[in-house]
Amino acid sequence: MPEVPAWKDHFPISWVDDHFVTRREFTKSLVWVSLATFLANVILAMLGRRRRLWGAEALPQVQIATVHGLSVGEARVFHYPAAGDPCLLVRLDVDRYVAFGQKCTHLGCPVSYRATDRQLYCPCHQGFFDAADGRVLAGPPSRPLPRVTLERRGEELWAIGKAS
Numbered sequence: 001m002p003e004v005p006a007w008k009d010h011f012p013i014s015w016v017d018d019h020f021v022t023r024r025e026f027t028k029s030l031v032w033v034s035l036a037t038f039l040a041n042v043i044l045a046m047l048g049r050r051r052r053l054w055g056a057e058a059l060p061q062v063q064i065a066t067v068h069g070l071s072v073g074e075a076r077v078f079h080y081p082a083a084g085d086p087c088l089l090v091r092l093d094v095d096r097y098v099a100f101g102q103k104c105t106h107l108g109c110p111v112s113y114r115a116t117d118r119q120l121y122c123p124c125h126q127g128f129f130d131a132a133d134g135r136v137l138a139g140p141p142s143r144p145l146p147r148v149t150l151e152r153r154g155e156e157l158w159a160i161g162k163a164s
Contacts, residue, residue: 065157075113080148080159087148090131099148100134106141
């Protein structure tokens with residue numbers, strides 16, 4: 001009977017189980033897991049963008065203010081499209097109104113309007129947004145505020161849609 005090498009005493013291996021999974025089988029399983037992960041990500045991305053791919057459902061049209069109900073530089077909170085979705089209507093100039101979702105895109109804190117700077121401000125982490133277009137000016141937010149589409153109908157302002 002041949003003598004057992006010393007290293008086999010230090011590293012006991014069950015030789016029956018040693019060839020249970022070959023390198024080729026292990027690599028093949030890695031490829032299948034990677035493919036499944038990739039496909040799951042594609043499906044989740046498509047579900048997240050389904051409004052854009054398969055058509056968005058129409059949002060309600062809601063009267064939110066009157067033209068003379070706000071002074072220049074004033075802001076007002078309203079809810080659109082549902083009661084739990086706060087938005088901020090701002091009158092920038094005599095004939096210029098803008099509206100944005102009031103939740104900061106960083107962690108969802110409510111933003112407020114600063115008329116002196118013409119900026120939307122998030123007090124939680126010092127995030128600043130441009131009041132004219134909602135883009136990020138400073139702070140931790142990386143995405144602009146979602147814009148509410150407005151329409152003027154005579155002396156009334158209506159919210160007719162929302163853009164991300």
